[in-house]
Amino acid sequence: MASVELEQVSKSFGKTEVIKDMSLAIKERELVVFVGPSGCGKSTLLRLIAGLEEMSAGTLRIGGKVMNQTPAADRGVAMVFQSYALYPHMTVAENMGFALKMIGTPRPEIDRKVGEAAEILDLGDLLQRKPRQLSGGQRQRVAIGRAIVRKPDVFLFDEPLSNLDAELRARMRVEIARLHKELKTTMIYVTHDQVEAMTLADRIVLLNKGRIEQQGAPLDLYEAPVNKFVAGFLGQPRMNFIAVTAVPDNVIGAAPGAMTLGLRPDAIGILDGPRSGAVAGRIIVVEQLGTSTLLHVQLAGVADLVTVEWRGKAAHKAGADIWLGLDPAKGHLFAADGRRLAL
Amino acid sequence: MKRRHNPILTFLFAGLILLFTGGPVVLSLIGSVVPDRILLNSDAGLFDEGINFETYRYVFTGELPSGYLTEGANRAMISDAARQVPRSLWNSTVVAFAAMVLNLLLGAPAAFLFARYAFPGKKISFLFLILSPLVPTVALVTPIYMSLQAVGLVGTQLGIILVHTAKALPFTVLILSVFFRKMPAELFEAAMLDHCSRFQAFTRIAVPLALPSIGATGLFAFMLSYSEYMFSMVLSGDAETRPVSVVMAALARNTDVSWSLLNTGIFIAIVPTLLLVALIWRFVVEDLLGGSVKG
Numbered sequence: 001m002a003s004v005e006l007e008q009v010s011k012s013f014g015k016t017e018v019i020k021d022m023s024l025a026i027k028e029r030e031l032v033v034f035v036g037p038s039g040c041g042k043s044t045l046l047r048l049i050a051g052l053e054e055m056s057a058g059t060l061r062i063g064g065k066v067m068n069q070t071p072a073a074d075r076g077v078a079m080v081f082q083s084y085a086l087y088p089h090m091t092v093a094e095n096m097g098f099a100l101k102m103i104g105t106p107r108p109e110i111d112r113k114v115g116e117a118a119e120i121l122d123l124g125d126l127l128q129r130k131p132r133q134l135s136g137g138q139r140q141r142v143a144i145g146r147a148i149v150r151k152p153d154v155f156l157f158d159e160p161l162s163n164l165d166a167e168l169r170a171r172m173r174v175e176i177a178r179l180h181k182e183l184k185t186t187m188i189y190v191t192h193d194q195v196e197a198m199t200l201a202d203r204i205v206l207l208n209k210g211r212i213e214q215q216g217a218p219l220d221l222y223e224a225p226v227n228k229f230v231a232g233f234l235g236q237p238r239m240n241f242i243a244v245t246a247v248p249d250n251v252i253g254a255a256p257g258a259m260t261l262g263l264r265p266d267a268i269g270i271l272d273g274p275r276s277g278a279v280a281g282r283i284i285v286v287e288q289l290g291t292s293t294l295l296h297v298q299l300a301g302v303a304d305l306v307t308v309e310w311r312g313k314a315a316h317k318a319g320a321d322i323w324l325g326l327d328p329a330k331g332h333l334f335a336a337d338g339r340r341l342a343l
Numbered sequence: 344m345k346r347r348h349n350p351i352l353t354f355l356f357a358g359l360i361l362l363f364t365g366g367p368v369v370l371s372l373i374g375s376v377v378p379d380r381i382l383l384n385s386d387a388g389l390f391d392e393g394i395n396f397e398t399y400r401y402v403f404t405g406e407l408p409s410g411y412l413t414e415g416a417n418r419a420m421i422s423d424a425a426r427q428v429p430r431s432l433w434n435s436t437v438v439a440f441a442a443m444v445l446n447l448l449l450g451a452p453a454a455f456l457f458a459r460y461a462f463p464g465k466k467i468s469f470l471f472l473i474l475s476p477l478v479p480t481v482a483l484v485t486p487i488y489m490s491l492q493a494v495g496l497v498g499t500q501l502g503i504i505l506v507h508t509a510k511a512l513p514f515t516v517l518i519l520s521v522f523f524r525k526m527p528a529e530l531f532e533a534a535m536l537d538h539c540s541r542f543q544a545f546t547r548i549a550v551p552l553a554l555p556s557i558g559a560t561g562l563f564a565f566m567l568s569y570s571e572y573m574f575s576m577v578l579s580g581d582a583e584t585r586p587v588s589v590v591m592a593a594l595a596r597n598t599d600v601s602w603s604l605l606n607t608g609i610f611i612a613i614v615p616t617l618l619l620v621a622l623i624w625r626f627v628v629e630d631l632l633g634g635s636v637k638g
Binding site for chain 1: 527529530532533534535536537538539543548551552
């Protein structure tokens with residue numbers, strides 16, 4: 001295991017600056033998730049750490065040692081690729097033992113290490129198969145196994161679950177969390193899926209346009225987003241944003257001009273009739289999720305539909321009128337530039 | 344959309360294609376085992392005298408076919424060139440095989456570099472390579488002859504091998520670079536992390552995965568060399584180094600030539616290529632169907 005430190009790292013492809021003057025410290029044994037929309041630079045950042053891309057500026061340290069010029073293979077990192085990148089002409093065992101074979105490890109030792117990794121990942125029966133004879137989930141496990149066999153200081157995962165179906169993704173998510181506990185190794189995990197980020201991470205690093213928007217424990221980011229972007233990115237279903245105007249003498253009236261009120265779907269109350277503070281709307285779409293119901297409501301003067309999460313199987317019908325309680329105290333207020341305002 | 348499939352049409356087209364490609368082969372086979380006196384006699388049935396291998400015996404042993412031993416027979420029909428066929432067959436096989444091996448040894452790494460790496464002058468050199476076959480062969484004969492003469496390679500097999508290698512190389516590089524480019528980049532990044540050098544990534548990952556295309560490309564280079572005539576004729580020396588294309592041309596140039604003998608020569612000349620196709624093709628097709636990269 002090892003720490004990873006980035007100091008004022010930049011990366012440009014031609015004139016396009018993908019990573020902008022980024023500094024970040026990842027502690028030993030930490031599971032850090034880079035998350036962000038596509039094009040935010042999260043995969044590039046991972047590839048810089050792996051040594052698959054060269055930095056345009058800055059310093060990278062792994063385990064305290066500067067790695068700027070160190071070849072990818074000698075950085076003590078192992079990477080799990082989105083497409084698995086298994087060698088199609090080799091068996092599972094050969095795939096997993098390939099790195100060891102390349103550095104001249106004796107055959108019995110390779111077999112032992114491959115066997116150990118196969119046991120951790122429950123791959124024992126598949127060792128003599130070729131990748132094309134495996135299912136998506138099995139291939140994913142082999143790709144992880146290939147990384148484990150190398151006993152790396154740092155594991156790098158590049159959107160490893162995005163090619164799997166929803167059920168398998170949920171299972172593998174748990175598997176990776178378990179693996180992190182078992183191996184006690186530094187892991188850096190890239191995803192665009194905020195559920196993966198929330199559930200796996202010790203710490204989330206939320207990226208946008210080549211910069212870090214916010215970093216911290218998942219719940220800290222969820223409950224105290226520094227700006228509208230972070231608030232909108234984390235949380236499923238997404239936070240509702242409603243344009244509001246500051247009212248004089250109100251606690252939130254400090255900032256002039258237009259502001260945005262951010263309310264998570266579960267922070268909006270459903271009232272049984274018109275009363276003070278209630279906002280009238282009409283239900284456009286109802287989504288039954290089983291344990292809860294999502295109501296998409298059109299409010300007068302609000303362009304986007306407002307999503308309301310209702311715990312229960314209430315008999316709300318599309319087309320019906322509804323009264324919502326929008327309590328600013330349960331949400332966040334954002335200034336015109338997206339910054340969160342203290343309530 | 345429902346896929347319509349008409350088996351009768353399929354068979355009809357397959358039959359037509361077979362007739363055009365396989366027909367001449369069958370005709371030359373039949374022509375080679377039926378004596379001239381039957382072939383040239385429109386009244387006689389084709390297999391009236393059964394089949395005989397006299398012309399084959401002549402080609403390999405020099406023993407004259409019985410029909411030409413009788414008095415008054417036109418001996419001129421039995422061309423001496425036919426006796427050179429076995430030797431030329433061996434010559435051509437050696438030349439074509441060497442050109443094939445050289446093509447793969449030089450062309451596959453070059454194709455890999457063009458496909459996967461950036462280097463100064465990449466575009467211009469690739470363009471140069473790809474456009475070079477557009478220069479008419481005839482225009483190159485004299486300069487190449489003089490170049491090879493200067494280094495003493497005229498009349499040697501090595502000279503022909505080098506020229507044939509150079510002629511097929513643009514195709515080898517072009518075709519293989521397409522295959523190498525289609526391989527996912529992540530495979531080579533994984534190899535890089537697995538301590539592979541560029542060359543090891545080529546030999547251990549790219550080559551095993553491209554084997555079917557390498558086989559097909561090699562076959563192409565072999566056939567290109569085997570059937571090449573112009574340079575073979577100009578550069579080959581005596582009968583010892585003469586390739587089969589030159590010998591066959593000499594045989595066919597004899598206007599009196601025995602049809603049976605000519606057909607024998609043609610059929611024998613096809614055999615090495617047929618053998619190679621049978622050997623390589625099965626594995627080419629099997630691997631193409633079974634070894635998809637994405638799986």
